[in-house]
Amino acid sequence: xxxxxxxxxxxxxxxxxxxxxxxxxxxxxxxxxxxxxxxxxxxxxxxxxxxxxxxxxxxxxxxxxxxxxxxxxxxxxxxxxxxxxxxxxxxxxxxxxxxxxxxxxxxxxxxxxxxxxxxxxxxxxxxxxxxxxxxxxxxxxxxxxxxxxxxxxxxxxxxxxxxxxxxxxxxxxxxxxxxxxxxxxxxxxxxxxxxxxxxxxxxxxxxxxxxxxxxxxxxxxxxxxxxxxxxxxxxxxxxxxxxxxxxxxxxxxxxxxxxxxxxxxxxxxxxxxxxxxxxxxxxxxxxxxxx
Amino acid sequence: xxxxxxxxxxxxxxxxxxxxxxxxxxxxxxxxxxxxxxxxxxxxxxxxxxxxxxxxxxxxxxxxxxxxxxxxxxxxxxxxxxxxxxxxxxxxxxxxxxxxxxxxxxxxxxxxxxxxxxxxxxxxxxxxxxxxxxxxxxxxxxxxxxxxxxxxxxxxxxxxxxxxxxxxxxxxxxxxxxxxxxxxxxxxxxxxxxxxxxxxxxxxxxxxxxxxxxxxxxxxxxxxxxxxxxxxxxx
Numbered sequence: 395x396x397x398x399x400x401x402x403x404x405x406x407x408x409x410x411x412x413x414x415x416x417x418x419x420x421x422x423x424x425x426x427x428x429x430x431x432x433x434x435x436x437x438x439x440x441x442x443x444x445x446x447x448x449x450x451x452x453x454x455x456x457x458x459x460x461x462x463x464x465x466x467x468x469x470x471x472x473x474x475x476x477x478x479x480x481x482x483x484x485x486x487x488x489x490x491x492x493x494x495x496x497x498x499x500x501x502x503x504x505x506x507x508x509x510x511x512x513x514x515x516x517x518x519x520x521x522x523x524x525x526x527x528x529x530x531x532x533x534x535x536x537x538x539x540x541x542x543x544x545x546x547x548x549x550x551x552x553x554x555x556x557x558x559x560x561x562x563x564x565x566x567x568x569x570x571x572x573x574x575x576x577x578x579x580x581x582x583x584x585x586x587x588x589x590x591x592x593x594x595x596x597x598x599x600x601x602x603x604x605x606x607x608x609x610x611x612x613x614x615x616x617x618x619x620x621x622x623x624x625x626x627x628x629x630x631x632x633x634x635x636x637x638x639x640x641x642x643x644x645x646x647x648x649x650x651x652x653x654x655x656x657x658x659x660x661x662x663x664x665x666x667x668x669x670x671x672x673x674x675x676x677x678x679x680x681x682x683x684x685x
Numbered sequence: 686x687x688x689x690x691x692x693x694x695x696x697x698x699x700x701x702x703x704x705x706x707x708x709x710x711x712x713x714x715x716x717x718x719x720x721x722x723x724x725x726x727x728x729x730x731x732x733x734x735x736x737x738x739x740x741x742x743x744x745x746x747x748x749x750x751x752x753x754x755x756x757x758x759x760x761x762x763x764x765x766x767x768x769x770x771x772x773x774x775x776x777x778x779x780x781x782x783x784x785x786x787x788x789x790x791x792x793x794x795x796x797x798x799x800x801x802x803x804x805x806x807x808x809x810x811x812x813x814x815x816x817x818x819x820x821x822x823x824x825x826x827x828x829x830x831x832x833x834x835x836x837x838x839x840x841x842x843x844x845x846x847x848x849x850x851x852x853x854x855x856x857x858x859x860x861x862x863x864x865x866x867x868x869x870x871x872x873x874x875x876x877x878x879x880x881x882x883x884x885x886x887x888x889x890x891x892x893x894x895x896x897x898x899x900x901x902x903x904x905x906x907x908x909x910x911x912x913x914x915x916x917x918x919x920x
Contacts, residue, residue: 397798408786593784599742600843601772602799603765 402613409586413618416582420622421629423575424668428630430564431664432656439654441557450531450545451482452514458539460512469537470514475530478517484510511541518545572671579618579675583611587683604684611676619672623665631655694753695720695850695882696741701750703736703907710736712907713750718884720850723877723899725915726886732904734886738853741884742774743767755850772800775844777873779856781836783828789815789839790824796846814842818872834865841872845881852876854885870897 406413452470463481471479482490487510492502516534518527531543587594597607638653656664694717703711711733718724726734739745740752743759752759754770762770775796776782783792790811797807815821818838828836837857844852852873858866874897877883903911 397804593786596782596784597795597799598768599744599771599776599782600796600799601768601770601847602795603768606768606799 398609398613401610402617405586405610405614406617409589412582412585413614416578416618417622417625419578420575420619420668420672421625423571423578424623424626424664425629426571427568427667428627428656428661428664430568431660432630432634434561434564435656435660436653437557438561441554450516450518450534450543452516452534452543453541454512454514455539455541456511458512462539466537466539467514470516470534473530473533475518475526476516477519480515482513482515484508484512487511487513572667575619575622575668576671576675579615579672580679582618583615583676583679584683586614587611587679608680608684611680612673615672615674615676616669617672619669619675620665622672623668626668627656627661627664693720694718695755696884697753699751699753701740701752702748703733703740703745704748709907711740711747711904714904714907714909715750716902716909716912718882720882721877721880722882723874723897724882724884725899725901726884726904727888727901728904728910730888731906733907734904735855736907737904738855738884738886741851742771742776742853768799772796772847773850775847775849775852777837777840777844777852777854777857777869779859781828781833781840783836783839783843785827785829787827788824789820789826789828789831792828792839793843793846796843800847810846811842814846815839817845817875818842819868832865834861834868837861837865837869838872841869845872845876849881851882851884854883854887856887857885858887 454466458466460483467479467481470476485508488502488508491510495502518530527545531545534540534543594607634655638655641653696716696718698714698716701711701714702709714733714737726737728734736745740747740759741754743762747760754773757770759770784795787795793811793814794807797810802810812821812824815824818841820835820838820842823831823835823839828839831839837860841857844854854873857869857873861869873883873885877897897915899915901911901913901915902909
């Protein structure tokens with residue numbers, strides 16, 4: 395294997411330009427793929443955060459009295475997915491409202507009686523998407539003394555649907571970029587093979603097996619894929635270092651933003667795919683050429 | 686024409702015919718070659734000399750007839766076994782067929798490398814054959830920087846490096862000056878004296894047959910027209 399590795403390095407040196415172009419093309423393709431993965435990993439974390447911190451307000455009927463609060467609170471707590479229940483009395487709700495409308499809350503003082511209902515502020519954890527949340531909400535609605543449940547489900551579902559569509563488009567783009575890397579590798583192998591046709595013929599004349607002829611090409615493909623993959627990830631990491639702190643600072647105040655670089659698993663996966671593509675491009679080309 | 690019917694023949698041809706697009710390059714050639722024989726194949730251009738060598742190392746397949754190499758029927762050799770057959774031959778061509786991007790050492794080493802020999806053995810053996818061929822001072826040179834005679838000596842070194850049973854030489858001295866041609870022949874003769882079977886296809890029969898005992902085979906229009914024993918002239 396070591397001798398094939400040495401041969402492959404010698405081949406790369408003797409066809410520097412072609413091999414460099416291939417590695418740069420693979421690097422750019424991997425850069426685009428990693429960029430998509432990084433973007434969707436980050437967006438996915440944000441969405442998960444929203445999903446997991448699903449808050450809902452359970453408004454109670456006017457007939458509700460604080461005597462029945464423990465019973466109702468425990469009924470809600472027992473429901474699947476409900477992780478936190480906090481009672482908000484109508485007085486607390488009015489105080490919050492006044493606080494939120496600080497400066498223009500004088501009209502609230504003119505109210506003869508508090509129009510706000512008692513409520514429970516609950517947190518529902520979604521384990522497997524919105525269906526479990528929706529089921530919990532339906533169960534709460536069916537409880538006695540519950541007037542209505544306000545939950546920002548509608549817009550979140552739309553955002554999630556949009557995200558899924560976006561993610562699908564991203565995956566398609568990833569596949570396209572990987573295909574580009576694959577075709578470039580395959581084409582380079584063909585060009586190099588044709589430029590070395592007479593050399594291959596001589597090898598055959600002295601008794602070289604197909605394996606002996608192919609192995610240096612395979613190793614070259616693996617090196618191209620591996621180096622291209624590392625290069626692509628490295629470029630993305632440098633860009634990430636340059637941009638991430640700025641993004642966190644400017645957008646972190648708008649919503650909770652957990653910006654992290656690709657996980658080791660994702661990087662390993664991308665690098666593995668890149669290396670595999672380098673080899674696979676060689677494999678398919680040589681299969682055709684050495685029929 | 687069947688010259689000898691030696692049971693120990695290392696090469697046996699039975700009514701071998703080779704056609705290119707309907708035109709015969711070889712017609713019903715039958716021939717036995719004993720191990721350790723030195724065989725000259727001569728004849729005018731287009732007589733089928735090169736074709737005869739090509740069908741032996743399976744660069745071409747025969748249209749009809751059969752060839753046995755050391756009892757092995759070439760028609761039954763699978764593509765996967767072909768490299769192993771070729772390792773039994775050492776081949777020398779008029780155009781040398783050296784890889785221009787590899788050094789003299791690496792070109793010769795290739796014959797052993799393909800056979801999976803160990804690097805230490807390859808180094809020792811390559812230096813040995815380069816010494817025999819007088820090319821030991823050029824080990825790091827690339828073929829294009831060498832003269833024709835030197836390139837052919839490298840090609841012969843490669844041919845003998847793997848200690849093949851048979852050497853097939855197609856016009857090995859065709860593009861060389863007299864001194865270089867003589868040097869190449871001397872190397873082939875030295876290998877022959879060690880027991881190697883050698884087939885040389887050449888126009889320059891006189892030059893070759895002055896130095897060795899062997900057999901001369903003449904081809905004309907693809908047919909084997911004569912076979913005679915040769916004795917070296919006094920030189």
